[in-house]
Amino acid sequence: MKAIVYRATGDSSVLELADRGARDPGPGEVRVRIVVSAVNPTDWKSRRGTAPGEALPFPEVVPNQDGAGVVDAVGPGVEGLHIGDRVWVVLAAYQRADGGTAQEFTVLPAEQVFSLPESAGFDLGASLGVPAVTAHRALTIAEDGPRRLHPGALADTVVLVAGGAGAVGHAAIQLAKWAGAVVITTVSGPAKAALATAAGADHVIDYRAGDPAAEIRRIAPQGVDQIVEVAPAQNADLDLAVIRNRGSIAVYANNGGDQVSLDVRKHFSLNVRYQFVLLYTVGMPDVHAAAEDINAAIVDGALPVGETAGLPLHRFVLADTAAAHAAVEEGITGKVLIDVSAG
Template sequence: MKAIMYNRTGDSSVLELREKPLPEPGEGEVRVKVVVSGVNPTDWKARAGGTYGALDGWHVPNQDGAGIIDALGPAAPGASAEGTGLEPGQRVWLWDVAHGSSEGTAQEYAVVPLHKVVPLPEGVPFDVGASVGIPALTAHRALTVHDGAAARLAPGTLGDQVILVTGGAGAVGHAAIQLAKWAGATVIATVSGDAKAELARKAGADVVVNYKSQDVAEEVRRLAPDGVDLIVDVNAAANLEADLKVLKTGGTIAIYAANSSDEKLTVPVRQCMAKNARLQFILTYTVTDEQKTAAISAVTAALADDALGVGEEHGLPLTRFRLEDTAQAHDEVQQGTVGKVLIDVGE
């Protein structure tokens, strides 16, 4: 079987197309024929050395993907394979595959722990399944961190909330808009240009503010005089001053990204105190098992409701590569391409 592999960190030239034996699933594992692999910023950052440092052996990149179950490993003692709800031939989506493992989704077959294999609802394309992992699970956590929030989103759980999503044309911002709208919120999004504004509208944002040409605080306060309940923020270092101007007293700013590993955030303590503001930092890999389970359940329900579409018509353009061109796919994400980068692995 073909796989993209690397045994040292560095730029995308360390990625090699190699042949490897077809792996057998062990106890509590599933072998999935990967159809589409999704690429996220964390994938190229891990490859570049931001996660592993010096590598011990070969690694296959990419956390997210979608495909078809090919084989089930032996059930754990006292359990049955049938009890998992998974079976050969079933369409599934995958999350965090490469986290804590040397096996990612940039290969024809991936052996994955049972709990990271989720049935893909009927009619949902593999492209969508390969796009929801890190972005949608991160967005779900960001949308459930404020006081009194439901642990698991569902239609109506955000019905009285006004939410600001900064960077509404990014993958996490896109998922946050879609999930918030599915849960009933009013959503304001910020973007840097007209083309991105159109994408945020297609994702479902009620109002879009161009932060390059408009005063964000002034526009948001005009639209939400009482302030916003929650801010899902992609760049808190640049946005915090404006965020605090529009945040409702008792509101939360959910921060899920940084421009560099050593980026610093200067926090105006008095302003935060005056707002009783919560600054909640998020990394999807280190949330609790309960939080991850709730996110997976909610995202699957949203998929079944056709609430997480991808593609130009849904506000998330797709850029596609072949498996052998995975290095180019990583470079595309690193260069900040708008939309989602996917790798076509199988049929």
């Protein structure tokens, strides 16, 4: 089978097309024929490492955490998944040399493979994973909020999504709207505002124009209940200016800097909760809860992708995975997908 591998950290040129054997699944595992693989920022960051040429934990690694395809073989002890099932996968490359989705077949623990609803195509399935599960976690950490999402779960809640044109922001907007929230999002210009509006945001604010804090307070005079934050260093002052008493701020990325300075007195006077979210270490129970709710949202038609839904799709073939990684690393807006095999 064809697979993309890298043997040392570095820029996208370290990615190579190779021939590998497809192994049989062991106990508790399934083999998935990947139809569409997806590239996330975490994929190129893992590939680049902290320095070029840095040693890897394995002789070679297959990249990409997310993808969708068809179950091709089932190992002993697996229940609920069968040959021929359409599925989406998550964390495929985490702590695994040969699990990534940038290959024609991958073998994964069954607990990381989820049925894809009949109404969903493989593009949507591949676009879930890291962005959608992260968004779900960010929306379910509030002290006064729900632990699961469903229609009405976030009724009477105002959610602020920073960076609504990104993949996580897009999923957060869609899931929050499906759950009944009023959604405000901040973006960096008119083009991204159009995407966030297409995703379903009720209010879209260009943070580079005017006074975004004043505009958010005009929409939510009592403050926002929950913030899904991509750039805590840049947005700490804005978040403090708009969060309500007992509000929660879920931080899932470090765009704009690794260090955050907080006014302790002002934060504790509002009982503000900061929750940091890293999908790799949230634990499988939370991943499974998210997957169940995400699939329910898909069935309800709440998670479309594509430019008309606010998330443009950019397509590459497997042999051009290096170019796909480079596109994400350079900050392309939308979702980068790799066509691996025929659906």
